[in-house]
């Protein structure tokens with residue numbers, strides 16, 4: 001009955017094992033590996049967990065990485081399924097020009113966010129921020145339609161771009177300050193304000209569009225670093241991609257299992 005959910009980002013693979021493919025599932029085990037260490041999974045972390053009966057993943061790291069993950073999954077007699085963004089799934093409608101070109105991590109996280117609001121009886125517009133290797137900021141209306149979103153470089157990419165494009169910006173990580181007075185603080189605050197400012201702008205856009213105050217939900221490996229510097233009130237939910245994978249699995253496998 002157990003269900004393995006996998007999120008393969010551009011830097012790290014995150015996995016979580018649940019007792020069933022359903023929104024009320026219990027977490028049994030979880031872990032994370034940098035992409036360069038994927039080959040250790042079958043003989044390492046995954047050798048210590050019970051064989052899952054279903055596997056559902058989302059991959060944005062490319063086909064070669066996906067194949068390396070599939071090789072590790074050969075440890076068990078299970079055929080993994082991979083989420084491809086579609087025009088509608090699990091209560092969310094996709095407004096992208098070409099729905100399948102939307103990153104599956106964005107799609108899955110939005111499904112997780114929508115599910116979370118509905119569970120609380122909050123049918124309100126929502127801005128979803130995902131802070132990973134890249135940062136995405138999505139707008140979802142009160143009816144569950146993804147209106148559109150933005151992609152910007154993550155903190156690490158911003159810093160590396162500045163380091164490689166200039167002579168004088170090789171400095172240690174600094175602090176976030178309102179008025180930075182040294183290079184380290186100026187760079188760290190610049191990256192942080194870029195992300196916080198982009199979120200503020202999307203919240204303004206969505207408020208203007210919908211005439212309602214949007215909820216703001218944040219997720220991703222570096223979400224906790226951004227949380228203290230946000231200018232809009234936001235809720236940090238570390239597990240949003242897994243919540244989304246559970247919601248999709250619930251629709252795909254759960255109904256059949258319960259019948």
Ligand SMILES: Nc1ncnc2c1ncn2[C@@H]1O[C@H](COP(=O)(O)OP(=O)(O)OP(=O)(O)O)[C@@H](O)[C@H]1O
Pocket residue numbers: 008009010011012013131132133134154155156157192220221222225226
């Ligand atoms: N102070 C900071 N604030 C925001 N982001 C930061 C900060 N410091 C580092 N980062 C960036 O956060 C990025 C994402 O971190 P992490 O690898 O934990 O996220 P992730 O969700 O696992 O990423 P992915 O899913 O893309 O693999 C890193 O590339 C790092 O550059």
Ligand SMILES: CC(C)(CO)[C@@H](O)C(=O)NCCC(=O)O
Pocket residue numbers: 010060101102103104105106132134135136151
């Ligand atoms: C934007 C990222 C890198 C965020 O992880 C990923 O969702 C992706 O590769 N997306 C494909 C392009 C798009 O979403 O429009």
Ligand SMILES: [K+]
Pocket residue numbers: 008009010105132
């Ligand atoms: K991600």
